[in-house]
Amino acid sequence: MAVTKKRKKRGDKHYVNNKEFTASIIECKEADELSKFAISCFIALANRAVNKMYYEDYRDREDCIQSALLDCLKYWRGFDPSKAEIPNAFAYFTQVCKNGYAKQWKAIHKKTGLADDEPLDFISLSTTGDGAIYSI
Numbered sequence: 001m002a003v004t005k006k007r008k009k010r011g012d013k014h015y016v017n018n019k020e021f022t023a024s025i026i027e028c029k030e031a032d033e034l035s036k037f038a039i040s041c042f043i044a045l046a047n048r049a050v051n052k053m054y055y056e057d058y059r060d061r062e063d064c065i066q067s068a069l070l071d072c073l074k075y076w077r078g079f080d081p082s083k084a085e086i087p088n089a090f091a092y093f094t095q096v097c098k099n100g101y102a103k104q105w106k107a108i109h110k111k112t113g114l115a116d117d118e119p120l121d122f123i124s125l126s127t128t129g130d131g132a133i134y135s136i
Helices: 018-031 036-050 058-078 089-108
Strands: 122-124 133-135
Touching: 018 036, 018 058, 018 089, 036 058, 036 089, 058 089
Parallel strands: none
Antiparallel strands: 122 133
16 A cells, blocks of 8 residues: 655645745845744755655754755855746755755765775676666
């Protein structure tokens, strides 16, 4: 039996209304200062998108959330409503959060190299044999 996810609704813990959020970000850009509403939306977005991922250690999850929040605060001026016919701050900052998670995950779980006893395996995804080689 397939599990269906319910869509976030007004009143849910991490709900963000796209129209209100986009209007708030545009106002903040004009004032050159973030509002409390925009910051609360950043927090909700960071906590909402991280739930789609699995973390063995809760500290890794918290580190990734903090990195996503820092990236939202760092790049909020980069949102340009004139680039789209209908501006969508929700999509922009969700992607900023996802990039923040990935950046922090790579920093936490950085592989420094192969150990002496660790084998190096390769697989070719090409049926003709002349394709690219990917390491596993």
